[in-house]
Amino acid sequence: MKIIVKENADIQETIITINCHQKDADIQQITDYLSQFYQTLTCKKDKHIYQIYIKDIYYIESVDDKTFIYVQNEFYECTYKLYELESLLKEHDLIRISKSCLLNLRYLESVKVLVYGKYEATLINHEKLIISRKYMPAFKKAFGL
Amino acid sequence: MKRLKFFLTILCTSFTLVVLFNNLFIYIHLSQLTLTPINIFEIFVICLLIAGISVSIELIPYVRDHLFLGCYIVMLTIAVLAEYFKSQTFYWSDVLIEVFFLTLIYLAVWFCLYLDDERNIKLINAKIKKRNQK
Numbered sequence: 001m002k003i004i005v006k007e008n009a010d011i012q013e014t015i016i017t018i019n020c021h022q023k024d025a026d027i028q029q030i031t032d033y034l035s036q037f038y039q040t041l042t043c044k045k046d047k048h049i050y051q052i053y054i055k056d057i058y059y060i061e062s063v064d065d066k067t068f069i070y071v072q073n074e075f076y077e078c079t080y081k082l083y084e085l086e087s088l089l090k091e092h093d094l095i096r097i098s099k100s101c102l103l104n105l106r107y108l109e110s111v112k113v114l115v116y117g118k119y120e121a122t123l124i125n126h127e128k129l130i131i132s133r134k135y136m137p138a139f140k141k142a143f144g145l
Numbered sequence: 146m147k148r149l150k151f152f153l154t155i156l157c158t159s160f161t162l163v164v165l166f167n168n169l170f171i172y173i174h175l176s177q178l179t180l181t182p183i184n185i186f187e188i189f190v191i192c193l194l195i196a197g198i199s200v201s202i203e204l205i206p207y208v209r210d211h212l213f214l215g216c217y218i219v220m221l222t223i224a225v226l227a228e229y230f231k232s233q234t235f236y237w238s239d240v241l242i243e244v245f246f247l248t249l250i251y252l253a254v255w256f257c258l259y260l261d262d263e264r265n266i267k268l269i270n271a272k273i274k275k276r277n278q279k
Contacts, residue, residue, distance in 0.1 A: 108273055109273065109277070110270050110273060110274075111266050111269050111270060111273070112266065113259065113262040113263055113266050115213075115259070116210075116211040116212055116213050116214060117211070117212035117213040117216075117255075117258070118210075118212060119262070119266070133212060139269075140265060140269065143268070143269050143272045143273075144272070145265060145268060145269065
């Protein structure tokens, strides 16, 4: 299989074309992954509606019955409940780490044990999140442990 | 409502365990070890206290966030109250000795858990580092 990327400054929207002999399971997997990659979530901020790429979400937090989506340097509010997002986004590397937080494993930099029985996750943007012991088995499972 | 459910769950679970153990003793014919109704009632009061303390510490944010500290407080309070309810004569010296040994055991368990967690976290960090390098 060859991967060819053609750059063109005039193109507004990226189009991916797959040339193959027959559409089989592998091709289906690739197309599923690609369509997942560009899935968006509708959020709002300052009375404006935004479409956020799911791949760009660092973590999702629920505070006082409101759900906030955090991307690299900004955050948005979402109408979905945390448990709804958990089931919606489980295919996107987003995993529950505490009662009020979902973390995107893609942006995880390191994990540390805290002396009082919890864990601290550091993201690549240096934000720190607490991982509860209750959700640690699922977290370890995500890393094949 | 949520706290009431939590309270009743702890109460029912702890009391069910006590009744199950009592039935087990009867089953294996150790009649001298079976509990009398008074003993059962005393145990029920202690179970009630366990549930009460567990729910109360959830209300203190600092203790709620520090899991091991919360468990330590629950353990010590139960031990002291059990000593108070069960003993005919209550001596603070006995309580202090009990607290000392319980603390030692608790620290040993905490240290083992900490080492196990550290081992797992090292493996996870190695996997994250490998993945991030890709």
